[in-house]
Amino acid sequence: MIETQGINIEGVLTAALKQVQVSKTASLVSISEKINKVDRLSFFAAGKNLAKNRSFWSNADQNVCFVGIGDSYTLKAERHSYDTVKAEWKKLMERTIIKRHDESANTGPIAIGGFPFDEENETYQLWQGFEGSQFRIPEYMLTVDENGYFLTTNTWIDPHSNVGKLASVLHEERNMLLNPPPQRSEGVNPILLKHEVDPGEWKNLVREVTDYIDNHSVEKIVLARELQVELRKPCNITDVLRQLLTNQKNSYVFAWESEGACFIGASPERLVQVKNNHLLSTCLAGTAPRGKTTEDDKQMGQALLQDKKNREEHQIVVNMIRDAVLSCAHNVQIPEQPVIYPLQNLQHLYTPVRAELKHGYTLLDVVKKLHPTPALSGFPQNESLSFLREHETLERGWYGAPIGWFNRSFNGEFAVAIRSGLICDEKASLFAGCGVVKDSDPEMEYEETKIKFTPMLEALGG
Incomplete structure (x- = not known):
């Protein structure tokens, strides 16, 4: 006992x-x-x-x-x-x-x-x-x-x-x-149905974004889409958490229930951590799949490090986070080059940002300044958000938003709620997004989002 x-x-x-x-x-x-x-x-x-x-x-x-x-x-x-x-x-x-x-x-x-x-x-x-x-x-x-x-x-x-x-x-x-009673296994709960919400319209929106970028002072807009899933029986959230904790190393695993629904995910992206006035944020933008062999994986990582489109996308995030952190912190330290951040299904470009909070600022002040980063909305922030409000039909809710915790002294940590889904009984809505820039190809961006659905699909048993 x-x-x-x-x-x-x-x-x-x-x-x-x-x-x-x-x-x-x-x-x-x-x-x-x-x-x-x-x-x-x-x-x-x-x-x-x-x-x-x-x-x-x-x-x-x-x-x-x-x-x-x-x-x-x-x-x-x-x-x-x-x-x-x-x-x-x-x-x-x-x-x-x-x-x-x-x-x-x-x-x-x-x-x-x-x-x-x-x-x-x-x-x-x-x-x-x-x-x-x-x-x-x-x-x-x-x-x-x-x-x-x-x-x-x-x-x-x-x-x-x-x-x-x-x-x-x-x-x-x-x-x-x-001292709970022993948990009885509920067995396999297979996925009966997967429905992509308007993939054709989403690809058309990617084309619209590339045209918009050509004619406006916007460098990047992040589009998200939804995959609807239906299971054979109501989802056991504990089982999903177990799968995420086991398979999604180097990720923030979270779940938050309300009114019979649960928002759950495994995000690789820290927004910011504050501990005794020491701040740590991370820039995570630029994506490639994992290789099937060690050599293949290494080559894909090197290609990602040298890819012009992904490096530009990553640098936009680095610049924005640097400027936001400088407004509320000092002694800011940022490496000159990104490194590879490996996950189960994907690898990303990664740059850490460290600093010390200025007097009077708290964790929540930093979150306010950082969200949404260019990795989640685009750049510049106001222009990209304005486009999303007018053109994106997906209701994002808490997807892509800051999720985390803080204590009485405002020490705590927030992640960006990506690689996530909203589950209610036997139904789930999964979310994924990608950054669209002037040279983006709709089919390639579509394939990138398909990969980003994988962590939650695997956790659900698909």
Whole structure:
């Protein structure tokens, strides 16, 4: 049996109640404690038995993982998202009581969620439940990092709370999550149908973009498209996560549930990480497939490094991220040449950007300045976004948007939510995009997006 180590839940809640009765203001109580090793996917699966929304985040090195069950509080904003979320988080932390077994930066109240790709766009049926920006503080959060395994419990206390009853509920639910019954295999869940949404119209739009670039001061526009998938039976999200964690090394694996749907993916692209004012962003643009042999793979990588179109596309991203980072940080360090970043199905051009945040700036300020990068919208930003708003029929929602986490000090990390899909029962919408420049060929861009669907298709069993 998994047990916690060292904190008396009812005692903490009793002490918190005394504070709340003095202040006469309801407070969020966040209790973190070290626990014995627990399987993170079993913890995630057990959350479904409690009928609670689940969240999952694993960084590209798989050395930091958060598994969230339930929703003690959600920060929401449909306009001015970054500033609104930042201000609301600060206010919430002012009335949060924190009790931790140790001072691990990855415990305590942590918000997990995402921003929309473009908050100017309306949310329709496909993205119902994912309106605007949403960041969830889970009721129960498992943290797995280099320091071990931790369980954080987040609950509300008001002056009239029944501490004994609340503690009893928390103990029961924590026990269900930490000691779930054995999981029964649901067997293979094959893909019955794959439907590409208007591929011919999408190729025509690529041609339209190349003509537009010829006649306007735009260098690149990123187009995305949708692949609809139907499975034999409702999708087991835990199984999809397992496949992504196993097969998509060097990727950020995420899942976020809302109103019966789950946005899930394995993104290779970090947007930005901030840890104690040290900033790390990455430029990931320029794509080639993996080779079937080691020699073939090496040749494809070298060809990518020397390809004019991909190098130009990559440099646009480097220049934009450099300028955005310079506006809020100093001591900026950028290598002169990109290197190859290998994934299971693809390889990309990769350039890291390191810096130190200037006083007064936070992780969310940097995300606001960086999104959308030229790798997701195009360049220049305003002109490319304007074109997408007018011509792209796909509702992007959270696809291609910042998804990640932050703690009370705004340390945290965001990835770009690509290589992803939105799953609801036995149906899924998968998303993929590519950068279109003046010399782009519609068939080649179409083939590139087909490759980018592969990680999610494999995870679904296709």
